[in-house]
Amino acid sequence: MSDSLSKLEKRTAYTLVLPAVLLVFAIVLFPIFANVWISFKDIELKDIRIPEPRAKKIVKSISDNQSEFKIIYKLRNSSLIQEIRNVQFQDKFPTNVSPVNLDPRCNFQSKKVVCNFGNWQAKYRENFEIIIQNNNGEIIDKKIIKSQKPILSGKADNPLLTTNFTLENFKKVFYENNFVELLLTTFYFTFFGTVGAIIFGILAAQLVNQNIQGRTYMRGILLFPYVGPVVALAYTWTLLLDPNSGTLNALLVNFNIIEQPINLLGQKYITMSILGFEFKLRLALTTVIFFEIWRYFPLAFLFILARLQAIPQSLYEAAEVDGASPIQKFIHITLPQITAIISILFMIRFIWNFNKFEDIFLLTGGASGTRTLPINVYQQGFAVSDIGMGSAVSIVIVMLLLSFMVVYFRLIGKKANEV
Amino acid sequence: MIISSFFLTCILSIWKIMATLQGLSFTNLNVTPVFLIGILLSLAFVLIGNKINHLIKIFSLSIIFSILYFYLNETSPYWYILGVFLINLFFTNKLKKYSMQSLKEDFISEKIIFDFITLFGIVFFAFVILFPFYIMLVTSFKTQIALLVNPLDFSLDFTKSLTDLFKSYFVIFETYNFGRYILISSAVSIGTVIVTLLFAIPAAYAVARLNFFGKNFLSTSILIIYMFPAIVLVIPLYTVFSQLGLRNSIFGLLIVYTATTLPVAIYMLQGYFKSIPKEIEDAGIMDGQNWFGIILKIIIPLSLPAIASVALYVFMIAWNEFLFSLMFLDSPKSFTLSRAIQYLSGDAETPRQYLMAGSVIVTLPVLFIFIYFEKYLVSGLTAGSVKE
Numbered sequence: 001m002s003d004s005l006s007k008l009e010k011r012t013a014y015t016l017v018l019p020a021v022l023l024v025f026a027i028v029l030f031p032i033f034a035n036v037w038i039s040f041k042d043i044e045l046k047d048i049r050i051p052e053p054r055a056k057k058i059v060k061s062i063s064d065n066q067s068e069f070k071i072i073y074k075l076r077n078s079s080l081i082q083e084i085r086n087v088q089f090q091d092k093f094p095t096n097v098s099p100v101n102l103d104p105r106c107n108f109q110s111k112k113v114v115c116n117f118g119n120w121q122a123k124y125r126e127n128f129e130i131i132i133q134n135n136n137g138e139i140i141d142k143k144i145i146k147s148q149k150p151i152l153s154g155k156a157d158n159p160l161l162t163t164n165f166t167l168e169n170f171k172k173v174f175y176e177n178n179f180v181e182l183l184l185t186t187f188y189f190t191f192f193g194t195v196g197a198i199i200f201g202i203l204a205a206q207l208v209n210q211n212i213q214g215r216t217y218m219r220g221i222l223l224f225p226y227v228g229p230v231v232a233l234a235y236t237w238t239l240l241l242d243p244n245s246g247t248l249n250a251l252l253v254n255f256n257i258i259e260q261p262i263n264l265l266g267q268k269y270i271t272m273s274i275l276g277f278e279f280k281l282r283l284a285l286t287t288v289i290f291f292e293i294w295r296y297f298p299l300a301f302l303f304i305l306a307r308l309q310a311i312p313q314s315l316y317e318a319a320e321v322d323g324a325s326p327i328q329k330f331i332h333i334t335l336p337q338i339t340a341i342i343s344i345l346f347m348i349r350f351i352w353n354f355n356k357f358e359d360i361f362l363l364t365g366g367a368s369g370t371r372t373l374p375i376n377v378y379q380q381g382f383a384v385s386d387i388g389m390g391s392a393v394s395i396v397i398v399m400l401l402l403s404f405m406v407v408y409f410r411l412i413g414k415k416a417n418e419v
Numbered sequence: 420m421i422i423s424s425f426f427l428t429c430i431l432s433i434w435k436i437m438a439t440l441q442g443l444s445f446t447n448l449n450v451t452p453v454f455l456i457g458i459l460l461s462l463a464f465v466l467i468g469n470k471i472n473h474l475i476k477i478f479s480l481s482i483i484f485s486i487l488y489f490y491l492n493e494t495s496p497y498w499y500i501l502g503v504f505l506i507n508l509f510f511t512n513k514l515k516k517y518s519m520q521s522l523k524e525d526f527i528s529e530k531i532i533f534d535f536i537t538l539f540g541i542v543f544f545a546f547v548i549l550f551p552f553y554i555m556l557v558t559s560f561k562t563q564i565a566l567l568v569n570p571l572d573f574s575l576d577f578t579k580s581l582t583d584l585f586k587s588y589f590v591i592f593e594t595y596n597f598g599r600y601i602l603i604s605s606a607v608s609i610g611t612v613i614v615t616l617l618f619a620i621p622a623a624y625a626v627a628r629l630n631f632f633g634k635n636f637l638s639t640s641i642l643i644i645y646m647f648p649a650i651v652l653v654i655p656l657y658t659v660f661s662q663l664g665l666r667n668s669i670f671g672l673l674i675v676y677t678a679t680t681l682p683v684a685i686y687m688l689q690g691y692f693k694s695i696p697k698e699i700e701d702a703g704i705m706d707g708q709n710w711f712g713i714i715l716k717i718i719i720p721l722s723l724p725a726i727a728s729v730a731l732y733v734f735m736i737a738w739n740e741f742l743f744s745l746m747f748l749d750s751p752k753s754f755t756l757s758r759a760i761q762y763l764s765g766d767a768e769t770p771r772q773y774l775m776a777g778s779v780i781v782t783l784p785v786l787f788i789f790i791y792f793e794k795y796l797v798s799g800l801t802a803g804s805v806k807e
Binding site for chain 2: 006010012021026032049203229235236302351381387391401
């Protein structure tokens with residue numbers, strides 16, 4: 001009895017879960033594996049269209065009483081590179097209409113013309129003609145003839161499904177792609193973006209956690225950058241930072257802080273001298289990191305605030321009695337309470353920043369030293385239109401991510417054991 | 420003391436920057452004199468102590484400061500001085516806590532520093548966050564020439580007629596078809612919400628309540644899948660969609676959005692479903708309800724708040740999404756709002772006020788939803804972003 005019940009339970013569970021699982025598999029998991037396949041192929045953007053036979057139908061009247069028509073089919077192979085094999089053609093005509101002097105490749109049977117055109121080379125073109133007439137010499141309605149579309153079919157190789165593999169893409173990724181710089185930029189961006197967001201998050205949470213009026217409003221306002229659409233925010237910032245007529249540069253020049261406007265998003269390096277040491281700062285990258293911090297510190301803030309509000313007030317009161325200073329309170333009470341959430345935040349933000357594409361793409365397009373791995377996927381796949389290469393870069397990203405996740409789950413597992 | 424006047428200086432500088440943006444022309448920040456006057460003010464404040472009424476005290480001190488300030492910048496208009504006066508009022512009011520006695524307390528300097536850093540921090544954060552939004556809004560009301568002549572003038576000229584003021588909006592609706600893009604964006608976002616919920620509610624129920632083989636595997640893989648970025652999915656999806664003819668179709672976009680938001684949705688919902696007491700369901704089973712009936716009649720009505728926050732969260736993700744719409748849509752007939760704005764910016768000739776008007780249009784709905792449903796959304800954000 002209970003056995004059949006648990007069977008029923010299982011069956012219900014599978015029917016409930018299956019649609020969602022299938023969809024996620026098709027759209028998320030399948031592409032990750034498909035990347036592996038594509039990354040070993042020499043394939044470009046233009047190759048992915050499957051060649052298909054096409055026909056354009058033109059109907060011309062050749063008799064005065066509209067009982068005879070000439071139909072011209074402009075046949076062609078849509079692909080410029082690949083042949084189509086075994087092309088079949090089919091068109092339908094109204095009752096009492098039949099073709100005259102039909103091409104030997106074709107048959108006329110039960111109102112249908114069926115043709116077998118054989119193989120078409122790449123770029124193949126032909127003007128194929130059929131003359132039709134009404135068997136009783138009556139008028140044929142031109143519109144009916146025109147509205148009937150011919151059906152074509154044929155076999156062509158899908159370059160995606162062939163089994164020619166090559167290691168060329170990975171060679172190019174590692175040797176011809178400035179791989180080391182790419183990786184360094186990605187980690188620089190990811191690390192500083194994450195750390196910055198968390199530091200500002202702690203600051204903001206600490207501020208809002210004080211008893212000030214309008215705390216809820218403040219919380220709402222602080223989340224604005226996080227909920228706003230990235231396109232709008234990125235363009236607003238590009239406008240603010242624009243060297244020619246941007247607000248920020250104009251302000252700084254106006255108050256004589258700088259003499260010349262700085263192209264914050266378009267300049268790769270800026271030389272700074274602090275205490276006599278000269279060093280180069282990667283300007284555009286730093287600006288992008290600041291945008292990233294601006295946009296994502298609200299998330300860190302939200303979590304840390306939630307944690308802060310859960311700290312019992314009695315701890316602070318006890319510290320007050322013991323005569324602790326505000327800094328001591330922060331270091332000895334607040335900090336230990338939020339380390340757990342900070343480490344989780346760090347891991348998650350790290351992974352997400354590592355994957356960040358939109359923000360950098362919209363701000364700089366990957367120019368002036370802001371090319372990270374995700375940007376490179378786009379550049380290779382769509383700007384250079386080398387799909388195989390783009391996939392190879394994707395594979396590198398997936399591999400790195402998997403290794404981060406192993407570390408992440410190890411750490412989380414340890415935390416769980418400690419508690 | 421020094422700290423407090425430093426704070427005053429900072430606030431006044433921000434005020435001055437904002438004033439500059441309203442079209443006044445200041446060329447330096449006058450930091451030093453303001454700082455000195457600030458010290459004098461605080462000193463006077465503490466020395467006077469409790470001898471006179473608090474209100475009178477702050478008013479008189481602020482007036483003195485404003486008059487001094489007026490001598491420094493003689494050309495400033497009245498509203499500017501009024502602002503200075505109000506800031507002073509606020510500042511001296513904050514000083515209320517401190518007197519000669521309180522200065523002798525333990526760690527007083529640290530406490531004062533913290534107090535003022537808190538205040539300054541709040542002003543700073545509010546300014547940094549809101550300023551870009553303000554610029555976005557104001558730019559959309561300006562004209563190309565006005566923007567080029569003085570990039571610092573962000574005042575609004577209300578003497579212009581309304582049609583002039585909203586000109587950019589008329590233009591982007593009429594010549595750039597933004598009405599259509601709004602419709603597409605809403606259709607895609609709302610469609611995503613509905614389809615996601617249809618798939619997620621049953622799945623989440625099964626994960627939360629039923630026992631089946633592979634359940635643990637499923638719930639961990641949900642988390643792992645969510646960590647994978649859209650950028651690694653883009654190339655395979657692009658090739659497959661091209662071959663299936665799903666590019667440039669709203670349907671294709673809808674499938675992708677649904678699949679990418681499903682893991683979070685399932686995760687958030689199953690957490691909530693677990694918190695519903697099982698007894699209520701048992702009662703339903705006794706009544707002869709099948710699983711479908713239980714989900715429809717018991718689970719859904721009881722978890723409406725959670726479903727609302729999932730729906731809002733998914734809506735926001737779909738509305739803001741950019742990467743997939745960039746990849747899959749290249750005919751202006753099927754653009755979403757985000758893609759349309761990006762397309763506009765691709766043309767260097769496009770005046771920036773149009774760009775900003777478009778940005779305002781895409782931002783406003785999200786912000787309104789956020790402000791109105793903040794409670795639901797915050798819980799959605801919390802659950803959706805960190806999954807332990």
